Amino acid sequence: xxxxxxxxxxxxxxxxxxxxxxxxxxxxxxxxELEDHLRGQITDLTEAGLRTDESFLIAVKRMGSFDExxxxxxxxxxxxxxxxxxxxxxxxxxxxSTSRSELLVMIGWALAAAVAIKVPAAFGxxxxxxxxxxxxxxxxxxxxxxxxxxxxxxxxxRTGVIGTLAELFALGAIGANAFPLAVDSQSHVLTAIxxxxxxxxxxxxxxxxxxxxxGRRRMDFIRFTGEWxxxxxxxxxxxxxxxxxxxGIFDSIGIDALPFVxxxxxxxxxMAAVVVSAWLVEAKQSVIENMAPxxxxxxxxxxxxxxxAFLAGFLWTSVGIDVERDVLIVFDLxxxxxxxxxxxxxSARDPAAKPDLFDRLQLALVVSALxxxxxxxxxxxSRITEWGFTPNRSAALGENIILLTNLAWSxxxxxxxxxxxxxxxxLERWQTGYVAVYAVWAWTVVLVFPPxxxxx
Amino acid sequence: xxxTKDLVAASATPLVLGILAEEESYxxxxxxxxxxxxxxxxxxxxxxxxPLLHRLERxxxxxxxxxxxxxxxRRKYYRITDHGKAELASQQAQWTTVVDALxxxxxxxxxxxxxxxxxxxxxx
Numbered sequence: 001x002x003x004x005x006x007x008x009x010x011x012x013x014x015x016x017x018x019x020x021x022x023x024x025x026x027x028x029x030x031x032x033e034l035e036d037h038l039r040g041q042i043t044d045l046t047e048a049g050l051r052t053d054e055s056f057l058i059a060v061k062r063m064g065s066f067d068e069x070x071x072x073x074x075x076x077x078x079x080x081x082x083x084x085x086x087x088x089x090x091x092x093x094x095x096x097s098t099s100r101s102e103l104l105v106m107i108g109w110a111l112a113a114a115v116a117i118k119v120p121a122a123f124g125x126x127x128x129x130x131x132x133x134x135x136x137x138x139x140x141x142x143x144x145x146x147x148x149x150x151x152x153x154x155x156x157x158r159t160g161v162i163g164t165l166a167e168l169f170a171l172g173a174i175g176a177n178a179f180p181l182a183v184d185s186q187s188h189v190l191t192a193i194x195x196x197x198x199x200x201x202x203x204x205x206x207x208x209x210x211x212x213x214x215g216r217r218r219m220d221f222i223r224f225t226g227e228w229x230x231x232x233x234x235x236x237x238x239x240x241x242x243x244x245x246x247x248g249i250f251d252s253i254g255i256d257a258l259p260f261v262x263x264x265x266x267x268x269x270x271m272a273a274v275v276v277s278a279w280l281v282e283a284k285q286s287v288i289e290n291m292a293p294x295x296x297x298x299x300x301x302x303x304x305x306x307x308x309a310f311l312a313g314f315l316w317t318s319v320g321i322d323v324e325r326d327v328l329i330v331f332d333l334x335x336x337x338x339x340x341x342x343x344x345x346x347s348a349r350d351p352a353a354k355p356d357l358f359d360r361l362q363l364a365l366v367v368s369a370l371x372x373x374x375x376x377x378x379x380x381x382s383r384i385t386e387w388g389f390t391p392n393r394s395a396a397l398g399e400n401i402i403l404l405t406n407l408a409w410s411x412x413x414x415x416x417x418x419x420x421x422x423x424x425x426x427l428e429r430w431q432t433g434y435v436a437v438y439a440v441w442a443w444t445v446v447l448v449f450p451p452x453x454x455x456x
Numbered sequence: 457x458x459x460t461k462d463l464v465a466a467s468a469t470p471l472v473l474g475i476l477a478e479e480e481s482y483x484x485x486x487x488x489x490x491x492x493x494x495x496x497x498x499x500x501x502x503x504x505x506x507p508l509l510h511r512l513e514r515x516x517x518x519x520x521x522x523x524x525x526x527x528x529x530r531r532k533y534y535r536i537t538d539h540g541k542a543e544l545a546s547q548q549a550q551w552t553t554v555v556d557a558l559x560x561x562x563x564x565x566x567x568x569x570x571x572x573x574x575x576x577x578x579x580x
Binding site for chain 2: 029030032033034036037039040041044059062063064068069072073075076077
């Protein structure tokens, strides 16, 4: 056996291992064990007088086909067919130091978020009593500043971007606290709702590493938002179960755990969960299929059917919509849902794929939502001057117009795409470009509305 | 003689446990021993030994350790446990019963001189 043969053999074995590594059923230690077997067999065969490449071929053949091998390993190790989110690295392989340090940094930011929400309490601002309004207005700052910090660290963003982030959060703090807003004023509620949206888009600035002009990066942030929301809801459900059990079992020994839950577990846990969810999305984005597009697939047809049925019912009964004061808000929410369904279908779609049935369904969904909304707007148009422009009504109307514009143009682009006249990329670009409109609107409501409406 | 797949599968566990009852060993050595014991007539697909070993480990019949012989590559050794020895004893009893019963029936059919089933003759 000369040196040349040996290097050839090593190359062949390495290629064989690489091929095996692609099988999920076989983990790395299995590969090592099988390689040991292969080498034993090759040694015996060469000692019996065969050339090394012949020995290699025979040894591989005797090992059995990869398909057969994978099947048998899968029967014994069925858990491997379920992709595990890698929290700890696989057993027997040392965790990479980068993922370990990443985990520690995430825990650091989550802890910072949990502590930050309790800092005002040290200055006498109680979470549950009269100061609740302070927390309502500032919650987004407490929740999202650590998240932006986490992404700024993770993406190693430039100093200039960090400065911009700090300025925008400072601006948010001013918007939340500078105006003399009464607790029961409409402006107070509007700020509490719109500041999170405005600051969430600021987090997006950190997420895309300051590269906010790029449509593709904006789409990444939209994907992130959907997944983050799902993880946050799942963690919140788990937290609810934990809370219920904590209160229940302490109650059985005569200790009232409710104050602890309300003052510590709930606020600190929720703040930490914001960062933890973001970390989960980052950790698993290439490991597990995104959930939001799957939900979109399931619910797009159902919503389309529901809306079409409603339209048919509306025409059939010809009663007319009962125009109440809050009806606009309900239809705003409906448009948000429809827009979400559209957005997350876009986010997962291969832009080069041909239009299919799902695209037609989506068009039906968007068009029926638009028709519904126009009916409502027509019904409301005459009443709105009569009611006057309060902050709430102005915000609801403005949002309705923003969403209507988006969906109307989306429907037009979608129609062009379904008929094969326009490319899908246009729709994607329209949606990612429109994010700027949401940002401008949210900041307007937070910063401009209160003075314009005399802090009503 | 060609030994059918089912029979190979059924005999695999007692064979592996029997070999490990002698002394601890590793995959390739176990397979070589099976081949020697059967005079090369018991043919396994080499790779399939490992899922079997992992199953025996999960059931607690064997335990494994990774060891590195001086200057060599890391290798996984298997050793039989007390639980495995009990299983081996039970398997031995089962196989003895089956073999005895088969011997009995074959002696009976031969002495009676009746027509043996063609399938059996082909196998003899």
